[in-house]
Amino acid sequence: xxxxxxxxxxxxxxxxxxxxxxxxxxxxxxxxxxxxxxxxxxxxxxxxxxxxxxxxxxxxxxxxxxxxxxxxxxxxxxxxxxxxxxxxxxxxxxxxxxxxxxxxxxxxxxxxxxxxxxxxxxxxxxxxxxxxxxxxxxxxxxxxxxxxxxxxxxxxxxxxxxxxxxxxxxxxxxxxxxxxxxxxxxxxxxxxxxxxxxxxxxxxxxxxxxxxxxxxxxxxxxxxxxxxxxxxxxxxxxxxxxxxxxxxxxxxxxxxxxxxxxxxxxxxxxxxxxxxxxxxxxxxxxxxxxxxxxxxxxxxxxxxxxxxxxxxxxxxxxxxxxxxxxxxxxxxxxxxxxxxxxxxxxxxxxxxxxxxxxxxxxxxxxxxxxxxxxxxxxxxxxxxxxxxxxxxxxxxxxxxxxxxxxxxxxxxxxxxxxxxxxxxxxxxxxxxxxxxxxxxxxxxxxxxxxxxxxxxxxxxxxxxxxxxxxxxxxxxxx
Amino acid sequence: xxxxxxxxxxxxxxxxxxxxxxxxxxxxxxxxxxxxxxxxxxxxxxxxxxxxxxxxxxxxxxxxxxxxxxxxxxxxxxxxxxxxxxxxxxxxxxxxxxxxxxxxxxxxxxxxxxxxxxxxxxxxxxxxxxxxxxxxxxxxxxxxxxxxxxxxxxxxxxxxxxxxxxxxxxxxxxxxxxxxxxxxxxxxxxxxxxxxxxxxxxxxxxxxxxxxxxxxxxxxxxxxxxxxxxxxxxxxxxxxxxxxxxxxxxxxxxxxxxxxxxxxxxxxxxxxxxxxxxxxxxxxxxxxxxxxxxxxxxxxxxxxxxxxxxxxxxxxxxxxxxxxxxxxxxxxxxxxxxxxxxxxxxxxxxxxxxxxxxxxxxxxxxxxxxxxxxxxxxxxxxxxxxxxxxxxxxxxxxxxxxxxxxxxxxxxxxxxxxxxxxxxxxxxxxxxxxxxxxxxxxxxxxxxxxxxxxxxxxxxxxxxxxxxxxxxxxxxxxxxxxxxxxxxxxxxxxxxxxxxxxx
Numbered sequence: 009x010x011x012x013x014x015x016x017x018x019x020x021x022x023x024x025x026x027x028x029x030x031x032x033x034x035x036x037x038x039x040x041x042x043x044x045x046x047x048x049x050x051x052x053x054x055x056x057x058x059x060x061x062x063x064x065x066x067x068x069x070x071x072x073x074x075x076x077x078x079x080x081x082x083x084x085x086x087x088x089x090x091x092x093x094x095x096x097x098x099x100x101x102x103x104x105x106x107x108x109x110x111x112x113x114x115x116x117x118x119x120x121x122x123x124x125x126x127x128x129x130x131x132x133x134x135x136x137x138x139x140x141x142x143x144x145x146x147x148x149x150x151x152x153x154x155x156x157x158x159x160x161x162x163x164x165x166x167x168x169x170x171x172x173x174x175x176x177x178x179x180x181x182x183x184x185x186x187x188x189x190x191x192x193x194x195x196x197x198x199x200x201x202x203x204x205x206x207x208x209x210x211x212x213x214x215x216x217x218x219x220x221x222x223x224x225x226x227x228x229x230x231x232x233x234x235x236x237x238x239x240x241x242x243x244x245x246x247x248x249x250x251x252x253x254x255x256x257x258x259x260x261x262x263x264x265x266x267x268x269x270x271x272x273x274x275x276x277x278x279x280x281x282x283x284x285x286x287x288x289x290x291x292x293x294x295x296x297x298x299x300x301x302x303x304x305x306x307x308x309x310x311x312x313x314x315x316x317x318x319x320x321x322x323x324x325x326x327x328x329x330x331x332x333x334x335x336x337x338x339x340x341x342x343x344x345x346x347x348x349x350x351x352x353x354x355x356x357x358x359x360x361x362x363x364x365x366x367x368x369x370x371x372x373x374x375x376x377x378x379x380x381x382x383x384x385x386x387x388x389x390x391x392x393x394x395x396x397x398x399x400x401x402x403x404x405x406x407x408x409x410x411x412x413x414x415x416x417x418x419x420x421x422x423x424x425x426x427x428x429x430x431x432x433x434x435x436x437x438x439x440x441x442x443x444x445x446x447x448x449x450x451x452x453x454x455x456x457x458x459x460x461x462x463x464x465x466x467x468x469x470x471x472x473x474x475x476x477x478x479x480x481x482x483x484x485x486x
Numbered sequence: 487x488x489x490x491x492x493x494x495x496x497x498x499x500x501x502x503x504x505x506x507x508x509x510x511x512x513x514x515x516x517x518x519x520x521x522x523x524x525x526x527x528x529x530x531x532x533x534x535x536x537x538x539x540x541x542x543x544x545x546x547x548x549x550x551x552x553x554x555x556x557x558x559x560x561x562x563x564x565x566x567x568x569x570x571x572x573x574x575x576x577x578x579x580x581x582x583x584x585x586x587x588x589x590x591x592x593x594x595x596x597x598x599x600x601x602x603x604x605x606x607x608x609x610x611x612x613x614x615x616x617x618x619x620x621x622x623x624x625x626x627x628x629x630x631x632x633x634x635x636x637x638x639x640x641x642x643x644x645x646x647x648x649x650x651x652x653x654x655x656x657x658x659x660x661x662x663x664x665x666x667x668x669x670x671x672x673x674x675x676x677x678x679x680x681x682x683x684x685x686x687x688x689x690x691x692x693x694x695x696x697x698x699x700x701x702x703x704x705x706x707x708x709x710x711x712x713x714x715x716x717x718x719x720x721x722x723x724x725x726x727x728x729x730x731x732x733x734x735x736x737x738x739x740x741x742x743x744x745x746x747x748x749x750x751x752x753x754x755x756x757x758x759x760x761x762x763x764x765x766x767x768x769x770x771x772x773x774x775x776x777x778x779x780x781x782x783x784x785x786x787x788x789x790x791x792x793x794x795x796x797x798x799x800x801x802x803x804x805x806x807x808x809x810x811x812x813x814x815x816x817x818x819x820x821x822x823x824x825x826x827x828x829x830x831x832x833x834x835x836x837x838x839x840x841x842x843x844x845x846x847x848x849x850x851x852x853x854x855x856x857x858x859x860x861x862x863x864x865x866x867x868x869x870x871x872x873x874x875x876x877x878x879x880x881x882x883x884x885x886x887x888x889x890x891x892x893x894x895x896x897x898x899x900x901x902x903x904x905x906x907x908x909x910x911x912x913x914x915x916x917x918x919x920x921x922x923x924x925x926x927x928x929x930x931x932x933x934x935x936x937x938x939x940x941x942x943x944x945x946x947x948x949x950x951x952x953x954x955x956x957x958x959x960x961x962x963x964x965x966x967x968x969x970x971x972x973x974x975x976x977x978x979x980x981x982x983x984x985x986x987x988x989x
Contacts, residue, residue: 370599385632390662391625397557400621400669404560407673412702415673419666426662427655430635434651438639472557479559 010065013058013072016051016080017117017124023047024113031106041095041452044109048088051120055080062484064126068187071126071263078334078481079123079259086252086341087116089459092452093349094244096356108148112248115141119252123259126267128176128186131260132169135224138256139165142249146241157240164233165223172220178213179268188267199273214269218281221264224257226250227315228289235300238308243355246304247348250311251341258318258333265322266330275325283323283414290316290421298428303351304361306428307344310387313425314340320418321402324409331482332402335475339394339467343386346460349453350380357447363432368441376447377436379461384429386464389422394467401475489540494533495549495566498576499612501530502583506605509598516597523587523601527608531580537568538577538980545570545983547762553619553686561684565619569762570980571831575615575746575753578838581966582745583608586738588959589846592853593641593736600641607633607742614750620672620685620767627714627750628665631658634739634747642734647858653730660727664714671710675767677701691761695769708771711758718751721816722786725809732805737849740801744808745842749834752815759819760827763984776820777909783820784915787813787922795929800851800858803933804844807884810922811837817919818899821912826902827985829895832977836883836895836970843880843963847873850956851937854949860933865942870951874938876960881930883967886923890971896923898974 011018026047027040034040055077062073091112098105118138125131143165147158180186183194198204204211222230238246265278293313300306318340321333351361353376358365370377386395399422403415449457467474505526513519542548546569553563568576586604593600610633613626635654642650676683678698679690690698700707717724728748732740759772766772772779790810797803811833818830850873851866852858867874883890886897904916952960970977 390631391628396625396628401560403669404673404676407670407677407701410701412670412674415670416666419669420663423659423662423666426658430655430658433635434639434655437636438651470556472555475557475559 010063013061013063013065013070015054016058016084017121019054020048020051020084020113020117020120023050024110024117027106027110027113031110037105038095038099040106040109041091041098044091044113045088048084048091048113052081052084052088055084068189069125069127069130071124073484074481075263075484076124076259078477079255080120082255082338082341083116083120083123083252086248086255086345087112089345089349089456090244090248090252093247093345093352093456094242095452096450097242097244097352104148108145111141111145115145115248116252119256122256123263126188126263128180128188131264132173132176135172135260136169138253139169142245142253145245146237146249148242148245149240153240154242155240157237160233161237168220168223168230171216175213175216175220178209178216182207182210182213188264191268192270195269195274196271199271204274214278215281217264218278218285221257221261222285225254225261225315225318226312227285227319228292228312229285231289231293231312231315234312235305235308238311239302239304239361243304243348243352246307247345250307250348251337251344254311254315254318255337255341258322258337261322262330262333266325279323279325282319283411286316286319286323287414287417288316289313289319290418294421294424294428297425300428301363302361303363303366303432306363306432307347310425310429311344313421314344314387316421317399317402317418320406320411320414323414324402324405324411326405326409327479327482328405328408329402331475331478332398332405334478334481335471336398336402338474338478339386339398339464342460342463342467343383343393343395346383346457346464347380347387349456349460350376350383353449353453353457354380354447357445358442363435365442366432366435367439369436369447371441372443372445373447373449376449376457379457381433381436382461383464384432386468388426388429390426392465392468394464394471397468397471401471489536490549493551494537495551495568495616498530498533498537498580499566499609499616501526501533502605502608502612506602506609509602509605513598516594519598519601520587520591523605524584526605527580527584527587530608531584534577534580538573541570541573541980543979543983545763545986547618547688548573550618556619557621560621561682562621563619563686564622565686565688566616567618567688568616570982570984571753571756572615574831574835574977574981575749576612578749578835579608579611579615579746582742582838582842585842585846585959585962586741588955589738589741589849590736591955596640600637603633603636604738607637611742611746611750615753618687620676620687620690622685623687624665624669624672627668630747630750631661634658634743637739638731638735641736641739648734649730650734653727653734656727657731660717660724664717667710668714671707674700674702674707674710678704678707687757687767688762690767691757691764694765698769704768705771705774708758708768711768712755715751715754715758719748719755719812719816720751720809721782721812722789722809725786725790728809729802729805732808732845733799733802737845737852740805740845740849741842744805744845745838748808748812749838752812752819752830752834755816755819756827756831759822760985760988763987772820773822773908776822777911779820780817780909780912780915783813783816784918785813786810786816787919788925791922791925791929795925795932798860800848800860800863800933800937801845803860803929804841804848807926807929808837808841810926811841811884813922814896814899814919817903817915820908821903821906822908822988823902823906824982824985824988826899826906827988828978828982829898829900829902831981831984832891832974833895833899835977836891839963839967839970840880840883840890840892843876843960843967844884846960846963847877847880850952850960851877855946860936863937863946864940865938866946867938868942869946869949872951872957876952876964877938878934879964879967881934883971885927885930888971889968891967891974892971894971894974
């Protein structure tokens with residue numbers, strides 16, 4: 009029992025409870041946001057202090073290594089930015105502000121825990137902790153669209169959880185264990201004995217788990233929920249879903265598939281599944297995004313496409329591919345959060361998410377328009393942005409694994425995506441403004457915009473700052 | 487003081503970008519913006535002239551900076567340097583960068599933004615010509631896109647005369663399409679190098695074919711990279727973005743676009759097959775496909791010339807003539823002799839000056855008359871004598887009149903290619919391409935006659951001639967065109983050592 013290893017999650021749950029308690033006594037609700045963000049420093053500090061540890065605890069359920077710590081750092085960082093960007097958005101609500109922050113913190117704890125487990129049941133539990141908080145958050149606006157989004161997310165999420173659990177059950181049935189490392193030994197025995205293809209239940213289990221996790225990362229064909237939920241949810245939560253939930257989903261996939269099914273004789277098979285799903289995801293996401301007129305929906309489809317790009321890194325089974333996924337997730341988080349925060353600022357002024365209403369934004373708020381354009385350019389993958397470096401690195405990994413065909417599909421998809429991202433830029437820079445009124449932004453929003461856009465630029469010019477962490481994290485076996 | 491001690495290439499490369507940052511942060515007033523832009527581009531130009539003077543005529547890579555670690559695990563490096571080829575392109579870019587500031591002097595909508603994008607564009611282009619690391623090269627290759635997109639789509643020709651947004655998007659999509667393949671090609675090349683893999687163009691070029699263990703056939707790598715350059719150059723049938731982008735871009739951007747942006751494609755091709763005077767980046771492939779590529783070159787020359795002939799829009803006419811002239815470059819490169827490669831490089835430089843000037847002149851004519859349709863113009867020589875004379879000089883240079891750099895360049899290309907034995911039909915190809923010159927003389931002279939030398943039209947009375955600033959920069963062009971035309975050795979001494987190992 010080593011609680012030190014669990015300190016980041018314990019502290020974040022503590023802070024969440026503290027926020028709920030203080031909500032009863034504090035009138036000035038913005039203080040709660042300050043407490044949440046300040047409180048997040050504690051788990052982040054623990055995470056940094058733990059960096060370099062490689063320990064398992066709680067009979068193998070908890071795995072603290074650089075891989076999980078990288079994701080914790082990423083997810084807590086995202087949570088802090090999301091809370092900061094929610095302050096103005098949430099202050100319009102009459103009630104439940106404290107619960108909002110607490111739910112964000114709890115889901116962050118769940119998502120971080122997903123990256124920290126080496127055992128199927130605890131994966132499932134942490135996934136549910138994260139998901140249930142997110143279901144509530146998606147429906148938080150309580151208008152018809154938000155409620156519909158919340159209901160849709162919950163029903164589909166519950167189904168996918170059931171599918172995942174079924175897959176886990178099959179795997180437990182065939183291997184007699186839920187620990188990833190023991191599953192590996194057992195699967196390797198089956199493979200070595202040539203019995204793998206005589207055990208369809210195991211293969212079915214793997215496929216069902218791909219389906220369960222595919223929902224989390226919004227990959228085709230489990231992407232149906234994305235546009236509606238993204239459009240209906242409160243914008244900060246949309247941002248949160250698109251980056252944190254995806255990051256944790258990929259963390260679990262990397263962990264499970266590399267640890268439990270990493271045997272070279274079968275890894276080629278599931279890698280091919282991811283390669284094909286990735287190719288379809290990015291193509292579908294990008295092609296459908298062209299037709300969108302609502303910017304949140306557009307970014308929803310773009311997030312499906314990005315799941316596809318990241319799956320290129322999954323398909324390239326190597327340390328390079330793993331670190332590519334990690335770095336891509338960090339870069340995507342910065343660029344996508346930046347874009348969403350800019351959208352929060354704009355829509356709180358103009359009250360619309362229609363792309364056409366962004367007309368002439370550069371004359372109303374030049375800096376804001378520039379940041380949004382810059383983040384969108386990063387999503388296309390044009391230098392000097394982190395999006396370019398991330399794509400470059402992940403494609404690099406794929407070429408190393410002889411996946412030239414996948415890389416060609418991916419780069420051509422980037423060309424397609426340029427069309428719809430640039431359309432937003434065009435509207436902002438070329439259109440006539442509906443009014444000359446400036447779009448105001450508060451201090452917390454400015455801070456988050458500065459962090460994300462500077463991050464996009466700095467990592468676009470000198471990616472090594474984060475890349476070396478990603479490589480250290482990915483080097484952890486398995 | 488030794489010029490190397492100030493890292494001249496880094497300074498030149500980032501001066502325009504620094505100017506952009508200064509303008510963005512500190513300067514509000516339009517006139518101050520213009521002066522700041524002029525100042526930064528002038529220093530960059532002056533420094534590149536200093537490099538030109540200090541350049542050791544014996545050849546080789548000079549002013550090398552780095553390699554410094556950039557992305558360690560990939561072996562990507564910050565690695566700059568120029569040989570005669572790179573240097574001639576750098577000096578062309580800084581010259582056109584400086585001139586374009588003055589060409590744009592009269593732009594008065596969103597002035598700050600305009601100059602910021604223009605300066606960023608210059609940095610992007612310079613980076614392509616200085617980079618010795620493939621990743622760095624690719625990065626700069628793409629950096630240029632967004633400024634170009636903004637410049638065309640915001641300050642371009644609005645409807646009904648032009649389709650600026652359409653043209654800007656078309657330009658970006660075409661270029662991205664090409665660079666998508668180039669990225670795949672570069673990555674394949676990277677993994678073909680022995681462990682630890684390297685992006686260093688110098689190492690790859692000096693390694694040779696035995697050094698590489700190709701992950702896919704070398705010819706595939708070659709064409710993956712080649713297609714990006716072919717789009718940029720452009721080669722028929724990948725040229726259709728060019729007339730649109732050139733026509734709808736604001737004048738200064740057309741100058742840059744025709745002057746140096748197309749040269750990125752040509753430069754890339756020379757590096758791809760000739761490296762730094764050694765084996766090239768993808769050795770041993772180009773020779774096998776020289777016939778077919780040269781055929782495309784000849785088709786570009788002839789098709790470009792024929793298409794030019796029937797243009798009625800002055801700007802579009804110049805734009806199509808670029809397709810034709812870039813065909814000569816392609817022909818020269820794929821003849822693989824020292825003379826033809828030198829000629830191709832000289833033609834790149836020459837086309838940059840001449841077409842840059844032509845676009846500047848079209849801009850002036852349009853400024854004064856608000857008209858680009860050739861049939862509507864006419865007899866302007868009376869109303870704007872200076873413009874008429876300089877336009878004629880530029881036109882004559884474009885058709886390759888001796889004493890202009892146009893003649894020196896085209897003659898060198900033809901001479902170098904004709905004596906080549908790169909492929910069986912080489913002489914026939916050259917003869918066909920020379921026909922392009924004949925058609926070229928036709929369209930240039932016909933255009934000059936229709937625009938300047940018919941009966942003057944009353945409606946253009948009093949439209950005015952070039953003012954002093956305009957005279958200053960167009961005369962600067964003329965001086966350079968004549969100087970290098972009369973004494974091309976100035977450039978040849980720098981360029982030809984690069985290709986000394988070629989027959």
